[in-house]
Amino acid sequence: MPIAGHRHATPAELGAVLHKLHNLPAPATIALPNLDMVSYLTERLESASGISRVDRNWLQDRLVWLSAELATTEVFQSQRVVHGDAWQGNLVVPANGAPILLDFDHVSIGHPDWDLIPLAVDHEDFARIGSTDYGAFVTAYGGYDVRETAWFRALADLQELRWTAFVAVKAAHNADAAAEAAQRLACLRGEVPRPWRWTAF
Numbered sequence: 001m002p003i004a005g006h007r008h009a010t011p012a013e014l015g016a017v018l019h020k021l022h023n024l025p026a027p028a029t030i031a032l033p034n035l036d037m038v039s040y041l042t043e044r045l046e047s048a049s050g051i052s053r054v055d056r057n058w059l060q061d062r063l064v065w066l067s068a069e070l071a072t073t074e075v076f077q078s079q080r081v082v083h084g085d086a087w088q089g090n091l092v093v094p095a096n097g098a099p100i101l102l103d104f105d106h107v108s109i110g111h112p113d114w115d116l117i118p119l120a121v122d123h124e125d126f127a128r129i130g131s132t133d134y135g136a137f138v139t140a141y142g143g144y145d146v147r148e149t150a151w152f153r154a155l156a157d158l159q160e161l162r163w164t165a166f167v168a169v170k171a172a173h174n175a176d177a178a179a180e181a182a183q184r185l186a187c188l189r190g191e192v193p194r195p196w197r198w199t200a201f
Contacts, residue, residue, distance in 0.1 A: 003100060006134060009091035011133040013099050013121060015140030017091055021101075022080050022112040035082055035110025038067045041165055049179055050171025059168070062188070063161060068152040078111035086115035116146040117159045125156065127195035157188075164188060167201050177201055 009017070026032065045060050070076060084106025085091070093099045123134040124147065138145045146152055164184040170177035180199050187196045 002095055002109075003092055005095040006092040006132070008088045009093050009099055011088065011129060014086065014088055014091050014095060014119065014139040015137040017101065018083070018086055018112070018115050019098050019141045021083060022115070023028060026081055026109060027078065027163050032081065033108045035106075036092055037083045037162065038063065039048060041158075042164060044165040044169055045163075047113060048165060048168035048171070050164035050173070050178055051133070051168045051185070054157075055169075055181075055185055058185070058189075059161060059165065062157075066154050066158050070151060070158070073151040073154075075111045075113065075155065078100070079109055082108055082112055082114045083182040084108050084110075086112070087118045096155060100136070101161050102169050107129050113146045113149065114159075116141065117152075120146050120152070121156050121159055122142060125160070125194050143160070160184075 018054060025160075041063050042060075045056060045063065046058075048056055051059075057196075083101065085103055090103045091099050091101055119134065119137050122128040125130070130136075146155070149155075164181065167177050167184060168181045171181045175198075180201065182200055183192070186192050187194075
């Protein structure tokens with residue numbers, strides 16, 4: 001059912017909703033899958049025929065390295081309910097009503113920091129969210145800032161690899177996606193200084 005007269009959430013509204021979600025107990029009657037971003041990205045990269053074998057190998061090697069880095073942390077051990085694709089567009093706010101979460105395809109059991117990474121990356125690496133809005137997000141989440149964790153950079157790199165793999169798969173049939181995949185690869189390789197500018201697909 002369409003939601004009339006809505007807008008995307010502010011960072012603060014998203015932070016407040018994620019704080020509530022992450023404190024919910026796992027449902028007893030629904031067997032949610034475990035969040036396994038490494039396996040998901042392995043499959044995505046194997047099907048990314050629109051980029052060169054050299055580029056695909058580089059991304060796959062990076063995924064292996066990031067997986068090893070995160071394996072030394074608690075990121076793979078957490079058992080909390082996570083949305084899996086948390087960004088402001090997946091939380092809409094009606095003109096007269098409470099915020100509504102959308103897109104439950106990736107709801108799973110995992111580490112709540114995965115839901116906090118997209119906004120942190122938007123602030124740190126893309127400058128799409130200013131310091132005031134990001135601070136409001138952190139405050140609404142209870143004062144916890146994922147950037148202060150030991151695993152922030154590895155988790156941020158994994159998220160950016162996910163966004164790159166998404167476009168790399170489309171590159172086989174879309175010239176614009178191929179150009180964007182090349183741009184994102186150049187960024188990940190350190191050839192483009194931050195803040196980065198990526199075109200949404």
